[in-house]
Amino acid sequence: MNHRIYLQLFPVQKAEMGQTLLLSDVARLEGKDTLVTELAEIPIYTIGPGDKSHVVIDILTVLQSIHHWFPDIEIDVVGPTQTVTEIETPRSSKTSVLLVFVWILLFVGAGLTIMNFHEDVSMLEVHQKLHFLITGTENKQPLFIQIPYSFGLGIGMILFFNHIFKKRLNEEPSPLELEMHQYNQEINRYLAETESDRSSKTWNSNTSSPSS
Amino acid sequence: MEFKHIVSILIGLSGGIAVGGGFVAFITVLGIIPRLVQLTKTYKAVQAYEMSVITGAIAGSVGTLHMFTSSLPGVVTVPIGLAAGIFVGMLAAALTEVLNVFPILTKRIGQEHHLKLLIMAIVLGKITGSLFQWLIFEGY
Numbered sequence: 001m002n003h004r005i006y007l008q009l010f011p012v013q014k015a016e017m018g019q020t021l022l023l024s025d026v027a028r029l030e031g032k033d034t035l036v037t038e039l040a041e042i043p044i045y046t047i048g049p050g051d052k053s054h055v056v057i058d059i060l061t062v063l064q065s066i067h068h069w070f071p072d073i074e075i076d077v078v079g080p081t082q083t084v085t086e087i088e089t090p091r092s093s094k095t096s097v098l099l100v101f102v103w104i105l106l107f108v109g110a111g112l113t114i115m116n117f118h119e120d121v122s123m124l125e126v127h128q129k130l131h132f133l134i135t136g137t138e139n140k141q142p143l144f145i146q147i148p149y150s151f152g153l154g155i156g157m158i159l160f161f162n163h164i165f166k167k168r169l170n171e172e173p174s175p176l177e178l179e180m181h182q183y184n185q186e187i188n189r190y191l192a193e194t195e196s197d198r199s200s201k202t203w204n205s206n207t208s209s210p211s212s
Numbered sequence: 213m214e215f216k217h218i219v220s221i222l223i224g225l226s227g228g229i230a231v232g233g234g235f236v237a238f239i240t241v242l243g244i245i246p247r248l249v250q251l252t253k254t255y256k257a258v259q260a261y262e263m264s265v266i267t268g269a270i271a272g273s274v275g276t277l278h279m280f281t282s283s284l285p286g287v288v289t290v291p292i293g294l295a296a297g298i299f300v301g302m303l304a305a306a307l308t309e310v311l312n313v314f315p316i317l318t319k320r321i322g323q324e325h326h327l328k329l330l331i332m333a334i335v336l337g338k339i340t341g342s343l344f345q346w347l348i349f350e351g352y
Contacts, residue, residue: 089322095321095322095323098321098323099321099323099326099329102317102321102323102330102333103329103330103333104333106330106333106334106337107333107334107336107337107340108337109337110333110334110335110336110337110338110341111337111338111340111341111342111344112341113341114304114337114338114341114342114345115341115342115344115345115349117304118342118345124346124350126276127293129276130275130289130292131286131289132281133275133280133281133282134281134282134284134286134288134289134292135282135283135284135285135286135288135289136281136282136283136284137283137286139286141346141350141351142286142289143346143347144286144287144289144290144293145289145290145292145293145296146293146342146346146347147293147343147346148290148291148293148294148297149293149294149296149297149300149342149346150297150339150342150343150346151294151297151339152293152294152295152296152297152298152299152300152301153297153298153300153301153304153338153339153342154297154301154335154336154338154339155294155297155298155301156297156298156299156300156301156302156303156304156305157301157302157304157305157331157334157335157338158301158335159247159248159251159298159301159302160244160247160301160302160305160306160309161305161309161331179309179312179314179315180314180315180318180324180327182315183312183315183316183319184315184319187319
């Protein structure tokens with residue numbers, strides 16, 4: 001008797017080195033309960049030392065593994081046809097040294113570039129002129145403008161990134177979060193399209209691959 | 213009115229249009245106004261903000277091109293300095309963001325979860341650099 005199972009691959013998931021990805025790790029299943037729990041345990045892929053940072057698993061590979069255990073099952077695939085697995089590497093002390101280095105780099109670089117910017121746009125002259133405009137007195141060092149200005153600089157950046165508030169001002173993602181998401185998505189799409197598994201038997205024997 | 217005056221008016225007007233257009237385009241590309249609207253949830257006030265930018269730009273150019281002064285106490289410049297700083301800070305943040313620095317950098321060094329820390333490096337660097345310039349650097 002045939003049962004229909006719906007399968008949706010996750011676009012991305014994380015896994016550790018040496019972990020065996022089960023079907024339930026890479027996909028969401030919908031169908032008869034007893035069948036789904038059995039299917040969920042099917043091993044799909046074991047991450048070995050040969051894998052670097054990402055593994056792309058094709059829907060055909062997944063179907064192959066399922067049919068190996070349940071040859072008569074009928075599966076409807078919904079959604080993406082590849083799934084990207086990010087392999088998490090344990091953090092070493094090297095990365096925290098790297099973090100400190102990058103932190104200092106960003107700190108010094110940010111300070112230098114804002115000074116360059118101020119010189120470039122004659123910010124000091126503008127501040128002096130603004131001080132003269134408001135108070136009517138000349139001041140070579142208008143600290144009343146300059147110090148609040150400097151702190152405002154930081155406040156403005158934080159406001160833009162929406163990061164200082166633990167409780168967000170609203171639920172919308174900040175521009176940086178969107179940017180991170182887009183960047184990750186592009187990487188995953190690139191990997192899915194360039195590194196996808198072409199080695200499954202059905203692909204090689206029954207059809208001639210266009211690249212061969 | 214002489215011919216040279218007409219030419220001057222023409223040059224001034226076209227220069228103003230070019231600079232004004234460029235200014236608005238720059239602000240728009242960086243998305244500072246949408247960001248502020250999103251933060252304050254004042255979606256209906258976008259037109260008011262547009263007017264604010266336009267009048268601010270005109271006031272700035274009048275203030276710098278024609279020397280007129282008032283004699284207010286020096287403390288009045290504090291909120292103006294602060295507002296100017298916040299605005300430039302948002303500009304700087306938006307520029308870093310447009311240039312896609314953070315996603316690439318954090319991904320490269322595998323520190324995506326330390327994003328906040330790295331942003332604080334930039335923020336504190338900007339504040340320190342700016343204070344250093346005004347308090348020490350310009351004195352030499």
